[in-house]
Amino acid sequence: MDTRSALIEAAADLLAHSPGGDVSTRAVCEAAGVQQPVLYRLFGDKDGLLTATVDHVWDQYLASKRAAEKSADPLRDLRAGWDSHTAFALAHPNAYKLMFSSALRSQPQAAEEAMRLLREVLERLAAQGRLRLPPDEAARMVMTANTGVALALITRPALYPDRHLSELVRDAIHRDILLDPRTDTTEHDIRRAAATTLLSALGDLTPQPFTQAESALLGQWLLHIAGKGRGDG
Structure with missing residues (x-):
């Protein structure tokens, strides 16, 4: 196990057993058997x-x-x-x-x-x-x-x-x-579900029947239909 992995493993173990959910860099280094400057060189800081x-x-x-x-x-x-x-x-x-x-x-x-x-x-x-x-x-x-x-x-x-x-x-x-x-059998429910289905398939069409601009515009329309309303009709 390399030094970086050893420090991460030590930190994970100490974190798992910490009553307050915190660990000190000193404790991590002691558990991994390395000096603190090594930790800061590899990770920058405790964060x-x-x-x-x-x-x-x-x-x-x-x-x-x-x-x-x-x-x-x-x-x-x-x-x-x-x-x-x-x-x-x-x-x-x-x-x-x-x-x-x-x-x-x-x-x-x-x-x-x-x-x-x-x-x-x-x-x-x-x-x-x-x-x-x-x-x-x-x-x-x-x-x-x-x-x-x-x-x-x-x-x-x-x-x-x-x-x-x-x-x-x-x-x-x-x-x-x-x-x-x-x-969910109302026209509104069915229309929104259909729009969501079409939207999910838009990027998988092969060959693509639309230009990039057309696909973007169609996607906006379908998003509007699929996301419209939650009951506002």
């Missing part, structure tokens, strides 16, 4: 070390998501993704809090990849005509809600003692972003 450590811890979680086989039903994958996100937060509370904390000046790269993997599932749902709104907007809603409930469970366990809360919030959010063919 750089913690950012790299959060990415390392999160990469273990994201690796399982990358390796997971897609099921025939993207909704099943969406539900599983939410549940694994919450389970990761509960298993690694200190790293999770750092990931979404303003304490770090630089955003860990894992945050962007987590959002990208979520969008991929939502794009599959959109392609099937099952999404009420554009995948990017749906992804922001899902990630915000999943993050919020996970942070509530790990930072305020006395106030939110029931982990079943995560499932309740999950189902409520999914009802809001997904089209239910049993009940």
Whole structure:
């Protein structure tokens, strides 16, 4: 193991066992068996070390998501993704809090990849005509809600003692972003779902029937239709 990896591993272990969710650079260096100047040369400062450590811890979680086989039903994958996100937060509370904390000046790269993997599932749902709104907007809603409930469970366990809360919030959010063919039968519902489906397929058309400018304009129109209204007709 190289020196950089040894420092990250030491920081991850100390972070996981820290009652207050903080670690000192001195403790990290002692655990890794290196001098502090080496840490600053490799990471710049403590913020750089913690950012790299959060990415390392999160990469273990994201690796399982990358390796997971897609099921025939993207909704099943969406539900599983939410549940694994919450389970990761509960298993690694200190790293999770750092990931979404303003304490770090630089955003860990894992945050962007987590959002990208979520969008991929939502794009599959959109392609099937099952999404009420554009995948990017749906992804922001899902990630915000999943993050919020996970942070509530790990930072305020006395106030939110029931982990079943995560499932309740999950189902409520999914009802809001997904089209239910049993009940969502109005022209408005169908029009928005159709626009979202077309929007998801726009970049995959081969050969492209539109110029770049035409595709951009059509995308704007479809976004307007898909995102219009939430009930304003």
